[in-house]
Amino acid sequence: MIVLLRDKKFRFLDTTLRDGEQTPGVSLSPADKVEIATALSDIGVHVIEAGSAVASEGEREAIRLIAQAGLSAECCTYVRALPQDIDCAADAGADSVHLVVPVSDLHIERKMQKTREQVFSMAMNAVEYAKERGLIVELSGEDASRADMEFLRSLYAAGIEHGADRLCFCDTVGVLTPEATAEIIPPLCLAPLSIHCHNDLGLALANTLAALKAGASCCHVTVNGLGERAGNTPLEEVVMALEHLYKVDTGIETRKIYPLSTLVSRLTGVPFATNKPIVGTMAFTHESGIHAHGLFRDSRTYEPIAPELVGRTRRIVLGKHSGSASVKAALTELGYSPNPRQLEEMVKRIKALGDEGRRVTDTDVMAIADAVMLLECRPVxxxxxxxxxxxxxxxxxxxxxxxxxxxxxxxxxxxxxxxxxxxxxxxxxxxxxxxxxxxxxxxxxxxxxxxxxxxxxxxxxxxxxxxxxxxxxxxxxxxxxxxxxxxxxxxxxxxxxxxxxxxx
CATH class of the missing domain: 3.30.160.270 (Alpha-isopropylmalate synthase LeuA, regulatory domain)
Known part of the structure; x- marks a missing residue:
């Protein structure tokens, strides 16, 4: 598995500004979108899905600004199989379109109230029209994981014949498994194929990696895993899994991951979970005395990757599990040099606070240190x-x-x-x-x-x-x-x- 992935070059399509913005409560201004798009391009993302041009004038303005910003990344926009959507994309200056077509019978019949034949025809007409407007076309099957695979493959094959440049498989409600992905993807790689996963059952990352192993060459991601419901495949997790576990050179500047994540969190107003991999507050934070002792000897003992690789630093949080090694390290960082007796007293007090359910902050540590270091070893x-x-x-x-x-x-x-x-x-x-x-x-x-x-x-x-x-x-x-x-x-x-x- 490692050998198969190591020799491949993968592309990243980031849809933070489209699928990510569909997170309930998130609304980005054109200026916000340009700022995020610039950061995405700087980090090495290949394609930025900047929004849906037909949605509003604000969306079109954002796409225009991103398209004119001179970024190295390709500017893409989401479109339905409708001429007006494609016109809006082309007029806004987009380089490419993510042309999404429902392919499961559930979506075709219940949502679209059409037949397979009608949807098939709409898709082919839309691909041709988008090519006439000078756009790169990524033909995407919505709800592909619940579609009839023969129908999906025939739609993909015909789409390529009509001019589609790329294909995309969408696990719209996150029901794929890595095992099913390994079987489904290979026959569908009729052209460069993207994998677009949602995280409803927590398998977005696993399914994305399985698809890349099975032949997909591009993954759709969002920063911090933003997106509808449980979100999309997180950019930071895919990148670091490929880089660290599979030894793949993704071309992404990993040291910019955390600054990018914090930027997106700030502008969207969506904080990441404290225990979120890579970028969460606790991802490189340690309390346990045993763990901290091992970390000071060799950080690899309790960290899979060095925090510096993603633009972060290690933090030692003190509490009831803290031992003298972690307390001493924290004190040294704060400028204190206690003697052994003073250190013992400080550890005792910090543990007492932890037993009360308290999280001991740096300010707490400084106050404790100031008090203890004034105590005399031989009191009158x-x-x-x-x-x-x-x-x-x-x-x-x-x-x-x-x-x-x-x-x-x-x-x-x-x-x-x-x-x-x-x-x-x-x-x-x-x-x-x-x-x-x-x-x-x-x-x-x-x-x-x-x-x-x-x-x-x-x-x-x-x-x-x-x-x-x-x-x-x-x-x-x-x-x-x-x-x-x-x-x-x-x-x-x-x-x-x-x-x-x-x-x-």
Whole structure:
């Protein structure tokens, strides 16, 4: 299979601007279409189906602009087997037409309310007329996967005799299987044959690859798999499957895939699923500690392709599965160099957030790192436990038990609120070690939501010396206590170090 595909040259017809725009809620302006068409041409797409010229003046304007843009890609437009459709395409300056003709009895009888003979005649007349108008013709069988194959083959053969340049097999409602595709396609390759798949049952990519293996030379695709219902075959997935799995040189500049995908997502207003292959948010994002550890040693352990190949970068998301290797890598990228003890504490806090169902952001990591790296390895003060009571008709009261210079100290205090009570009892409890005053207190919500990470910044003073300290937790009281104790430890340690120096 690899050998068969490797030696072939395939063409790509991108129908993002036609089939992709039929995604419910999507409507592109002519300027939008030109921007996307330019990006498609730059990436190496061979044919751009720019829309349906007969649909509106806006569509015709878009096709005219794309046709006049000097792009290397061929400008194509969708047409029915009707003279007015073909005239609109030719007058708009299109290079080619995707001439779509219903070929299943279901479509012929129910949708068109015609006979096979009538549709056959319409198709031949349309092919001849399009050639008279100077257009390249790709004759396409709509709902081909549910058609009578003898009728379809006869229509294809006659179409070529009447001047059709290319053929197209449309799996309109995504009911093909790779096994059926392998049998159906070879007898239909009477001229260059395209495969056009829809993803209703999730087989668009598999069927497209099966058709290319079986003899098709072109695939119809859309960026991000846009299209009606479940969408069309995604351009990015076909390209990378051919390039990476089958070693085919597609001619597509793969490093432009992600910028193209984000452009289309932005202009259409359709975000891609987070777990979408190649371009989804999570495609190159890792959390698991085991996975991350392997990635740092060799990215191939848990990635089939390097993210740089499609214009992306690898991301490590921290959470309850994160180990020290992934946390350390994230901290290094953010400019932190924790010692082993600090790293251990940071990992502990990140896992705790993950256990709460939180996704830990870079901002969270920075807040945690700032708080932890201010903690001292040999604290003068260590908190054993604290309790805060507050509520309606209750005076906010806090009690603590602390180790201060190796001695256990217990205290209680009231305040204007739970945080105030907690800070008052801390100040009272450390009085045996020195007079420390709280001069400033500031709170920032690091992340949004009711479970936001909060960062508390305090300014403390002792004997004319002032320091600033921080604490970061999801609990404002806990963050406040952490900030104050960290700052007190710094002040007391520096005070004792100065006394020791002066005594010497």
């Amino acid at each position: 003060i260590s908190l054993k436990q604290y309790t805060v009571v507050s509520g309606t008709n209750v005076i906010p009261t806090a009690s603590v038990t602390m180790q201060v210079n190796g001695k256990e100290v217990t205290g209680a205090a009231t305040g204007d609120g739970p945080v105030d009570a907690a800070l008052r009892v801390l100040q009272q409890s450390v009085a045996v070690a020195g007079d420390i005053r709280l001069e400033e207190y500031h709170v920032d919500a690091v992340t949004g939501g009711t479970d936001a990470m909060v960062e508390v910044t305090v300014k403390l003073r002792k004997d004319g010396q002032t320091i600033t300290s921080r604490g970061a937790r999801t609990d404002i009281i806990q963050a406040s206590v952490e900030a104050v104790i960290t700052g007190m430890n710094r002040l007391l340690r520096e005070y004792h170090e100065k006394r020791s120096t002066n005594t010497d």
